[in-house]
Amino acid sequence: ILFPTAENIGYVGEKTQKNRDHFGNNSLFVGMSQKKGVCYGVCEFSLETIPDNAIITEAHISFYPMNRVSVQVERYGEWRVGMLDERTVGALYSFDDIKNAKIVGYIDRPTKSHQLSQGIWRTYEFASQEVALLQEALKRKKALFRMEGPTMLPLDRSSQLMQWDIGYGKFSSGLTYRPKLDVSYTLHDVKLEVSTHNEFTISKEGLEEQALTCGFDANGDIIYSFLEFDLSAMPEMENTVIANTYVELQADTISAQDNLRFHLEMVRCKGNEKNFVNIQHRDVIERVGYDVSISDLKNQQVQRFVFDTYAIKELIKAVSTTQKLHFVIYATSPKIFTKSNDVSFVDDKLHHKPKLVIHYMKKRRYGVEGVRHLRYSMENNMIRLDWENPKHEAFCGVIVVKNRFHVPCSPYDGQKLYGGSASYTYDNFGAKDVTKYYAVFTYDEVPNFSEACALEYHADK
Incomplete structure (x- = not known):
């Protein structure tokens, strides 16, 4: 505004x-x-x-x-x-x-x-x-x-x-x-593409590296695909806002006749070892996007699984902590028993590896600290407010708000008295015989607002 x-x-x-x-x-x-x-x-x-x-x-x-x-x-x-x-x-x-x-x-x-x-x-x-x-x-x-x-x-x-x-x-x-x-x-956002750092096929038979086969084996047991992304190339999250994110998969070989559906989950694995038992007992953080069918893959080999708001928050948390993000692809079937149906999501030479695509903008996520030592005094028969501004490079200014009934909860909760970078202002038309509340909010260029630094003006003083 x-x-x-x-x-x-x-x-x-x-x-x-x-x-x-x-x-x-x-x-x-x-x-x-x-x-x-x-x-x-x-x-x-x-x-x-x-x-x-x-x-x-x-x-x-x-x-x-x-x-x-x-x-x-x-x-x-x-x-x-x-x-x-x-x-x-x-x-x-x-x-x-x-x-x-x-x-x-x-x-x-x-x-x-x-x-x-x-x-x-x-x-x-x-x-x-x-x-x-x-x-x-x-x-x-x-x-x-x-x-x-x-x-x-x-x-x-x-x-x-x-x-x-x-x-x-x-x-x-x-x-x-x-x-x-x-x-x-x-x-305009910045597009960052991250290919898988590791990819595995996990079944009862064991673990196969640099392969992503998903479906059901000859015995009808499920075959999982496991994806690991390294997020070390991500920018600093405090000054980054993610617009949208998705995982892009490309089906390489489709060896399935039944109408299988494939699901992508963001997971947290139990135990350090990647094996069939740990994958079965995985901790599911969030299911990503919509499931796709065999017919979907035949019509369009490249499929995108779009993150929702919660999944994006988990992505930000992963960047700040482990810098690793794990996914599991698994298949479901409408039949009670399905065997020898699978899809490979990577070619032998790894030319079309799964990608995590992130669109982001450089923008502060949080505001600067609030002002300190807010106080009032009387000057020329007017109420004068003084405070100390934070010494932060992202500090742009303050907004001073007055409310007759309660402490202002936001910069829009009351009558605005001042907006700018000074460290004082006057309540020119404020009645001196009426109790009221003042609050000062700092803001940055986004703007993100700080918590209120507030005081109560007592009419009897």
């Missing part, structure tokens, strides 16, 4: 003389009046915190209507948000520059006058072509929007202006009500 800075949000009026002073101080007045003329709302967002290689999937922009008293006619006019090419704007504070700027596209549908209610957020959703415009703006690291309303007045009326909160200045209801640009994106 992105917010504009105070100097990048305001309105410009056709007849107003001090448009620069509106930014960061006055509300957004958008529409038309006899006194101000045509008024446009201007809002610029920095996209610096979004990675250059991000792929934007969806987005929406929201504004908070705070007063419609100056909208004198209920059903007249509409308000819409357009995205500007900021390269065609000389100055944000110039009415003529904003009016004549190139509009690359409008976001969502316009909002008609009777659909606007003060105190209810208005959100404009980006369609796919508008997401493409935002993706293009990412290259320039900024997105500029213009809100516009009616440009003509109704008969015998002097104003059709809607007032929107900017989150800054003495006329605002606070930072919580700043316009916000909510962007969802993903990143």
Whole structure:
């Protein structure tokens, strides 16, 4: 979620003389009046915190209507948000520059006058072509929007202006009500392929290395295939997020007539020795993917067994501990007794060994430590909060939240007072005779948030 800075949000009026002073101080007045003329709302967002290689999937922009008293006619006019090419704007504070700027596209549908209610957020959703415009703006690291309303007045009326909160200045209801640009994106992942480190065929007859035969032998006893992957090539897990993972098997020789089904299990073997008894009494961690049949293998020799969330967690645990991952392939049959039916999943020269394919992204998994020594004091008749930020290279900033009823559980559980990298802030509009709770959360670039560092403000002190 992105917010504009105070100097990048305001309105410009056709007849107003001090448009620069509106930014960061006055509300957004958008529409038309006899006194101000045509008024446009201007809002610029920095996209610096979004990675250059991000792929934007969806987005929406929201504004908070705070007063419609100056909208004198209920059903007249509409308000819409357009995205500007900021390269065609000389100055944000110039009415003529904003009016004549190139509009690359409008976001969502316009909002008609009777659909606007003060105190209810208005959100404009980006369609796919508008997401493409935002993706293009990412290259320039900024997105500029213009809100516009009616440009003509109704008969015998002097104003059709809607007032929107900017989150800054003495006329605002606070930072919580700043316009916000909510962007969802993903990143190109890295593909890592790991071939089996060891592979065995295990049956009652014994163990055969560098072979992967699975099915039933001539006596009707089951034949297991055992796979071992070495995960030492995996990157550090603390800064890695796995997107998806699967085991890829290729059937080499199919010597089966019955409709066998083959299953893949992630296992933990009992005992160090790999033999028939230990495999039979294996500890199954998770069954991976869906079972495949003989007909599946005949139609498509390469089959993928996709990990679910739990299996991915076990993979991460294995990387952090043993750096080995073990699997067992076994067959089942609808018949009570099946014999001399098997499939080999590796060729004699080991050209097509099973592979563990991992798609991952470089991203921190956990946040940095929280702030320390959170305290409050009185300064200029305002409540001042001070704390000590962690000295960690991944630290990006803090979010300060206030809640009247309980300790904030998350950065979104209450009224936001501050967001940034400073070590103090003020509760400018906080009542000094009301008990309340404050919490400070640190965050990194992901962002991952820390646990709350909280304190209670007692009204009697």
